[in-house]
Amino acid sequence: MSYKIPMGPYHPALEEPYKLDLICDGETVCDAKLHIGFNFRGIEHLAETRNYVQVIALMERVCGICSNIHTLTLCQAMEGLTGMTPPPRAQYIRVVVAELERLHSHVLWAGIAAKLMGFKTMFMTCFELREKVMDVLQAISGNRVNYSMNRVGGVNRDIDDPQAVLRMVEALEAEMLRTVIPIFTTSSTARSRCAGIGVLTLEKALSCGVVGPTARASGLPQDLRRAAPYAAYSELEFDVPVQQDGDVRARLLVRALEIMETCKILRQALTKLPPGELFAGDGKFDFTKLVTTTSTSRVEAPRGEVMYSVSWKENSRNPSRVHVRTPTFANMPAVRWMVMGARLADTPLIQASIDPCYSCTDR
Amino acid sequence: MTLLESIPEKLGITASMVDKGGVHWLEPGAMTVRELSAAMNAVKARFITITAYQLPKDEGFRLEYHWDLDGQLLGFPFVLAGKSIESIYDQCEAVDWIEREIHEGFGIDFTGREYEPLLLRQGDTPGVNLREEAK
Numbered sequence: 001m002s003y004k005i006p007m008g009p010y011h012p013a014l015e016e017p018y019k020l021d022l023i024c025d026g027e028t029v030c031d032a033k034l035h036i037g038f039n040f041r042g043i044e045h046l047a048e049t050r051n052y053v054q055v056i057a058l059m060e061r062v063c064g065i066c067s068n069i070h071t072l073t074l075c076q077a078m079e080g081l082t083g084m085t086p087p088p089r090a091q092y093i094r095v096v097v098a099e100l101e102r103l104h105s106h107v108l109w110a111g112i113a114a115k116l117m118g119f120k121t122m123f124m125t126c127f128e129l130r131e132k133v134m135d136v137l138q139a140i141s142g143n144r145v146n147y148s149m150n151r152v153g154g155v156n157r158d159i160d161d162p163q164a165v166l167r168m169v170e171a172l173e174a175e176m177l178r179t180v181i182p183i184f185t186t187s188s189t190a191r192s193r194c195a196g197i198g199v200l201t202l203e204k205a206l207s208c209g210v211v212g213p214t215a216r217a218s219g220l221p222q223d224l225r226r227a228a229p230y231a232a233y234s235e236l237e238f239d240v241p242v243q244q245d246g247d248v249r250a251r252l253l254v255r256a257l258e259i260m261e262t263c264k265i266l267r268q269a270l271t272k273l274p275p276g277e278l279f280a281g282d283g284k285f286d287f288t289k290l291v292t293t294t295s296t297s298r299v300e301a302p303r304g305e306v307m308y309s310v311s312w313k314e315n316s317r318n319p320s321r322v323h324v325r326t327p328t329f330a331n332m333p334a335v336r337w338m339v340m341g342a343r344l345a346d347t348p349l350i351q352a353s354i355d356p357c358y359s360c361t362d363r
Numbered sequence: 364m365t366l367l368e369s370i371p372e373k374l375g376i377t378a379s380m381v382d383k384g385g386v387h388w389l390e391p392g393a394m395t396v397r398e399l400s401a402a403m404n405a406v407k408a409r410f411i412t413i414t415a416y417q418l419p420k421d422e423g424f425r426l427e428y429h430w431d432l433d434g435q436l437l438g439f440p441f442v443l444a445g446k447s448i449e450s451i452y453d454q455c456e457a458v459d460w461i462e463r464e465i466h467e468g469f470g471i472d473f474t475g476r477e478y479e480p481l482l483l484r485q486g487d488t489p490g491v492n493l494r495e496e497a498k
Contacts, residue, residue, distance in 0.1 A: 037481060044468075080384050209410045209457030222409070227434025295384035296429075296436060298411075309414040309427070325412040325461075333460055 002030055005344065009038045013348030015112060016358040022339065022347060029339045029347060034332060039362035047322035052078070052152070052285045055319055059308075060146045062324065063360045065108065068101045069301040070308075071150040074322070076230060077310040078152045078285060080295030089276040090154035091232040095269045096165070097140065097149050098231070098299070099262045103172070104133040105302035106255045106262070109355045110180055113252060116349040117193045125179050129172065136168045154279025159270075166270040173263040184256040194249035198338040198350030201246055208334040211327050212304020213258065214354045217243045217250035224300040236268045248353040255355075287317055294321075303327035303355050326360035366406065367435050374402050386429070386438040396428065399439055400451040408432045410457040415465045418442070424471060443471065450476040 008019035017038035023031040043062055050058050059070045072094055079086065086094070111126030134144050140159055141147035149155050159165060184190050200210070205218035215222055223240040225233040241257035243250035294311040304327030311321040331354045338350050371380060371389060381388045391399055403410070408430035416425045424443045429436060441448065450473035451458055462473045463481040470488075480487075 033479075035480075077385070206407075206409070207456045209455075222431075224434070228436070293384065294427075296386050296438070298385075298436065305411070307411060307429070311416060321414075321416055323412075323414040329460060330457065333456075 001025075007347065009035070013116070013351075015352070016356070018356070018358050018361075020335075020339075020347065020351065022344065024344055027344050029342050029344055032336045032339050032347075034335060036332070036358060036361055039358045041363065043363040044322055044324060047319055049318065051317040052287055052319075055322065056150065056152075057146075057148070059322070059324075060148065062326075062363055063357055064145055065105050065357060066101055066301045066303070066306075066360070067146045068097050068149055069299055069306055070324070071148075072098060072231075073297045073299045073306050073308040074310065075150045075152050076297035076299070077295045077308045080297060081290060081293060081310065081312055082152070082285060084153040084280045086154040086280055087277045088232070088274045089158075090278050090280075092269050092273045093155045093157075093159055093278070094150065094231040095233060095236065096159060096266060096273075097137070097147060097155075099265050099269070100133060100137050100140075102302040103259060103262050103266075104130050104137070105355070106259050107133060107176075107180065109255060109302075109352075110184065110252075110259075112352055113349065116352050117190065119189060119193075122180075122183060129175060129180065132168070132172055132175075136165060136172070139168070140165065151279060151283065152285040153281060153283055154277070156278070158278055159273065162270040162273045166267065169263060169266045169270065173260075173267075176259055176263070181256050181260065184252055190252065191249060193349070194247065194252055194353075195245075196247050196249075197342055197346045198248045198251075198353055199246045200334055200338050202244075204334065204337050205246065208337070209330050210304070210334050210354075211330045212301070213251055213254045214304065214331045214334065216241065217254045218246040219244045222305075224298055224305055228298065230297070230299055232269065233265075235272070236265050238265050248349060251353045287312070288315060290314060290316075292320075301327055303357060303360075304331060324360075324363055326357070326363070328354070328357045328361040332356055332361060367432055367437075370406070370432070370437065373406060374399065386436050388438045388440070391439050391441065395449065396426075396439075396441055397449050397451055397454065399428065400454045403430045403437075404454060406432065408437065410455050411436070413458065413461050413465060415469050415471065417469060424469060426465070426471075446470060447472040447474050449474050452476045 002025045005022045008014050009017040019035035021033040022029050047055050056071050059074045060067045062070045107126050107130040111123045114122035138144050200218045202219045221242045238261045241254050243253050290312050292314045296309045298307045307325040309323040313320045335351050339347050378390045411429040414427045426441045428439045
């Protein structure tokens with residue numbers, strides 16, 4: 001006899017409020033229904049009531065983890081409206097902040113995954129490391145969550161001493177290599193808890209349109225930093241880790257390897273940081289010259305592709321429409337296929353393996 | 364000819380592609396959204412999203428369908444005189460949530476599919492979030 005087990009919207013296994021209705025036969029999950037909307041704030045509507053300065057601050061608050069990515073994508077779309085091109089130094093600073101954000105997001109996820117595996121010591125280690133990444137972000141921006149780095153045409157703040165930031169990044173990299181990476185890639189605990197569970201086949205990954213590490217763990221080598229480079233990514237060398245198994249361990253490995261690639265990108269960006277201005281022209285977004293038009297921008301956030309479509313009416317101070325497509329919005333429907341046939345006890349880890357963010361998803 | 368350049372020919376569209384605002388736009392002409400979706404599946408394009416706009420006065424809505432083809436973003440605008448369009452959910456599983464979200468945000472019906480609430484809670488009405496008349 002099958003029965004339904006509701007998980008959420010408030011549940012110890014879930015980091016944010018959402019709901020999984022699990023249809024089970026004994027301890028085996030036969031099907032699942034997902035319910036979101038518990039963090040819905042109407043941000044797309046609110047954006048239409050904010051002017052060209054306020055809307056950047058608003059969109060930074062879509063997500064508390066990848067806040068910088070949202071302003072980066074929005075600013076790139078607004079730059080597309082006006083034809084502004086940020087100067088090279090600003091492009092490199094955008095890369096540095098985006099990669100530091102990826103680093104702290106992946107380490108945060110690693111900590112949560114460790115907790116769900118029952119590996120509490122690892123959880124503490126990851127969160128200690130994440131604090132150090134946030135210290136670097138604070139040293140650059142003065143902030144720990146909403147960095148306010150991006151503006152239309154460039155960035156708000158400089159990196160005054162790239163060598164000091166580089167030393168912090170190298171210390172972090174050494175610590176990751178000593179603790180997080182070996183444990184996640186070689187430990188038998190991680191392998192036994194994650195291998196073979198929550199499988200998303202390549203075929204299903206394609207049909208569900210999943211993005212980011214979730215897609216790359218199912219054998220899809222898609223990464224916008226490589227496929228459609230933005231900021232200064234076209235000038236930097238890095239690999240795109242891809243795994244074929246599609247299970248929780250593959251998603252774990254992809255993120256662990258991405259941490260190392262992120263360190264590689266940071267080292268290059270901080271070393272090559274070109275001199276020059278922080279923003280283009282006088283740094284003003286001249287809405288009076290805009291004709292009614294739409295611009296779109298995509299970036300590779302820690303969880304996958306983010307896309308903004310921004311529409312502006314002639315002579316308006318406010319956008320007429322801001323549409324945000326976030327990675328979890330694309331990835332979460334695939335969780336239904338990942339949990340089918342899984343043990344009930346594995347579902348918290350499986351749903352966490354896509355690194356879901358419901359603040360982004362609900363907006 | 365690249366795969367991207369061959370898209371108008373593959374779709375049987377005479378209009379040329381316009382590169383604007385970060386998107387390769389192609390007017391679908393007489394092509395239906397279901398025909399477009401089948402063609403995008405055939406070239407193994409990856410569905411990204413649909414962006415909906417309410418047009419001024421009573422001109423209806425514009426839905427912009429986006430697919431990714433080898434890192435290039437394709438855009439196909441469809442103007443709806445009424446407030447319904449065929450669903451492509453049975454052809455492209457990835458549209459499920461965005462069709463539901465647009466249905467709830469703008470009150471647009473995607474015909475040929477069933478809905479379950481996505482963002483709205485019990486008692487809410489579709490169209491309450493983003494329709495002009497509801498603001």
